[in-house]
Amino acid sequence: MDKLPKIALPAVFIIIVLVILISKSAITIGSGEAGVLYRTFGDGVVTDEPPLGEGFHLVAPWNKVFVYEVRQQEVFEKMQVLSSNGLEIKLDASAWFEPKYEALGKLHQEKGEAYVQRVLLPTIRSAARSVVGRYTPEQLYSSKRDAIQAEIYEETKKIVDGQYIQLNEVLVRDVTLPPTIKEAIERKxxxxxxxxxxxxxxxxxxxxxxxxxxxxxxxxxxxxxxxxSLTDKILQDKGIEATLKLAESPNAKVIVVGSGESGLPIILGNN
Incomplete structure (x- = not known):
């Protein structure tokens, strides 16, 4: 009986250690997320393997897992840019994006978890300034918003594609001109x-x-x-036809034959 506590204590200690190790090793990746594994005693960030997918994972307790959202996300940005003639324009835009899944390790290693602030937003601002600077306020206000939106998207995508970010769309939600310029454009x-x-x-x-x-x-x-085409002969024939029709009418009349111009009959009647 005296030996039982001596055996039980180490067992309890081992169980506690195992529970701690398992709790430290157990990682659950949520829906729409992926994990980047960092090996503390290895080569650091794992970039040559796919990221950890959704679900339950066991990793060595001395390693770390950095969880990223990999579904499509949206970021908003309000900017002040200059038009082609130097007027200040307020631009309200948003971008739909997601990290490139297979390159998630590279993204974490080179850009970090704040990649939106470090890469995406500065690129959108730069592209917006470049594109808006090609247009006049009138073009921005009336006819060129779709073109501006497409150009900002193309210029931003060209850069962030090489930064492990997939850009899906850029939306220009509002263009605000100085009040005096807006009124002048509306009058025009x-x-x-x-x-x-x-x-x-x-x-x-x-x-x-x-x-x-x-x-x-x-x-x-x-x-x-x-x-x-009307000859005298045709006129006479038409006059005769009309005379015959009138003669058949029951109304009282007097017809003087051959007394009209060109020999046509003259019709005298009381009706």
Whole structure:
């Protein structure tokens, strides 16, 4: 009986040590995450193996695991940039991105966990300044926002692709001009719209005048052709046909044959 505590104490101690070791060694990677393994007594950050995927993992207690979110994320940025003529423009943009999964070890080793602040945001700012500097405030306000958005995306992607970051989209959410410039642009756009409306009315009126001229010309040509085709003989025949139809009418009338011009009958009636 005296020997039991001597055996039990080491066993309890071993169990406690094992529990501590297991708790230190157990790593759970959550949904949409991946882990970068750091070997303390090895070569440091593991870059030649895939990162640890979702789920439960056991690692040596003296090693470390750095967990990264690998699903698509969004970062917002408000910037002050200059247009081509030196006016200050406020730009509100966001970017959709995710770390490149297979290169997660390289990203951790070279850029660290703050890679968004160290790499992505400075690159977006630089690209935005470069792109916006090519356009006037009027272009930024009215017609070129989609082009600006596409150019910022292309310039940013060109850089961050080599920094182990996958850029999916850049969105220009708002462009704010100085109030006086905005009002001047709006007045100009309104005047241009009114000018376009006036030109449209002139074109419509001109087309209507052309239509009426063509219609009148057509009628004149038809009358000239008809007049040229009507001979005295045809007129006499038409007069006789009309006389015969009138003669058959029940209304009272007097027909004087051969007394009209060109020998056509004269019709006298009370109706």
């Amino acid at each position: 756009l309104k005047q241009e719209q009114e000018s376009l409306e006036y030109e449209f009315r002139l074109i419509t009126a001109d087309k209507e005048a052309q239509r009426q001229i063509i219609e009148a010309q057509g009628k004149a040509d038809a009358n000239r052709i008809l007049s040229a």
